[in-house]
Structure formats: structure tokens, C-alpha cells
Amino acid sequence: MSVALGVSFGWEIGVKVKIVISIVGVIVAVFGALFALQGFGVMGGSGMSGSTMWAIIGVVLLVIGIAVVALGLRRKS
Secondary structure, rough: OHHHHHHHHHHHHHHHHHHHHHHHHHHHHHHHHHHHHOOOOOOOOOOOOHHHHHHHHHHOOOOOOOOHHHHHHOOOO
């Protein structure tokens, strides 16, 4: 009986970790896209608008966020 509970509990933790990793990746990707759009001047209204530095930071964050989502989805349970 305890073995069955351990297996079920382990599976639930694996799924929760995948979900948390994926959510963190999505949040990082969204912020990266926002920073990139502001840096490229597509979205105005802030000190980040039209700044090459924020465009580069945004693209880097976007790529990292996508990689984290892919890692979260591919991670073995």
C-alpha cells in the first residue's frame, strides 16, 4: 500500500514541477516580448522605448523563456 502511494505522490510532484517550470518560462517570455517591443519602438510610453539595450535584453529574455517552457514540457516526470 505504501509503495502505491509513493508512486502516485511522485507522479503528482513531477506534474506540478513541469507546470511551475512552464509557467515561469511563459512569464519570462512575455516580459521578454514586452521589453523587445518597447526596445524596438513598437510600444511607446516608457524610457525603454526605442532603446537598443532593451531590444537586446528583450530578445534574450524571450529566447530564455521559450527554452524554459520547452524544458518544462520535455522534463521527465
